[in-house]
Amino acid sequence: MSAGLPAAGSASERTGPWVLMAQENFDRPLRVDGEPWRLDPQGPRSPWHVDAFDDDGEAWTKISGPLFKKQLDTLNVFRKRVAFGRDGWLTAEVAAVDKDRDGRPDSRPGLSNASLPGGHKVARISEPSWDAGVLIRPTRPLPPRYRVEMTLRGIDFGGKRHGTWDYNGRHNGYTREPCKTRYPWTFQGALPGKTRCQYPDVTKENGFYYLTILDYANPAPHGNPGIHYRRKVIMDGYYSDDERWKNAGTCNPKTGKIYRTFDGTFNGVNALFVRGDMFREAANNNISNEYYIKTACGNVSMDKPYGPGGRFKQHLTSAELQPQLLPKASYRFAVERDSTGYTLEMSGPFLHTGQTTLRVHHDFVEDGRPIWHYNQTPGEYDGRFDRRLVHKGPAGTYITKHSWPKGSAYPDSFIIGDPHLNYYEGQAYVDDIRLYVPSNAR
Incomplete structure (x- = not known):
């Protein structure tokens, strides 16, 4: 059990x-929104430093040369880190970019109280601009065995509504201002000859992390x-009609049949086990793992075609939400870690099924396929999946010499919200975050 957690409740x-x-x-x-902003100093001494792939990471300089620093110097990142809940067991991480370096963030993302019809209290995650991020995470790493869950009461981070991408004056959840791009962070590093507004547009891609487990203690938007x-297991929404997803599939949990994601409502939930033995080299420059997916329609590895005749490729979405039913209805997302592996669970009135619960489990190592960085302690892992990774950019190469060495250890920490400083825009209403431990652990 992590230190500082409240005492167990009654039977x-x-x-x-x-x-x-x-x-x-x-x-x-x-009290998150009332807290002052802090300028992120960047560098290894920053309280938000992660590794070679964070905002000013060594990897980007290696593959981009001086151009990356030149681009990064055009902006500042302001942050808040605010503990809340009983004994401060949760932390809000809020960040926003200051693109004109005038000493204040360009938008006002936040986490605040809200009341639903009937007076029910919830938290509102608000992100009015894509160049910001808001997360809820545990203040301390999760225990060795746990169940964590959250309830979703409302979601407006893109996807279609009533058959269209355009509603409430927005497109896919984004306001219609120009120049909403990935700048300056891409998997290939800084892009030579491209201005901020010439970087790839992000408005075809919106999303939200319902509940995801990362492999380090202090996640924040980057x-x-x-x-x-840095992800171990994922339950997220990724709402995109980008052409590269035209052959992606979505599961109908009622029939067990797969249909084209492009024939759905673009309100899906992806339940993904992150593979520790395969990486997305071509698409993401070895800075992203491959995924294994278990659904009511079967199990697939995302590196291979699937479905009848191999007609589907890329993501297999587990089910689709019905946002219009919220907040009268709700969805619950849960992750369990036991002595064998991880279980992903989602409950609610999904499209096609009505109210139902979907659960899938993957062992830490199953059929020779590991979940990335599953070991919380060195003794849980013997180094067998360690490998060298090469990351190439327009100005050079960065090498990860050991991606998962013997003797390593990776704590579990969950996130709810948007972890991206250069993607996603909208608002969501979340409720009833719970942490359980096994009854025999008391």
């Missing part, structure tokens, strides 16, 4: 083999590529 707070250890239902005032190297 009435048991859920099967689990005992409730901490809960946040947002009935007390949140440039998009880095998080792709």
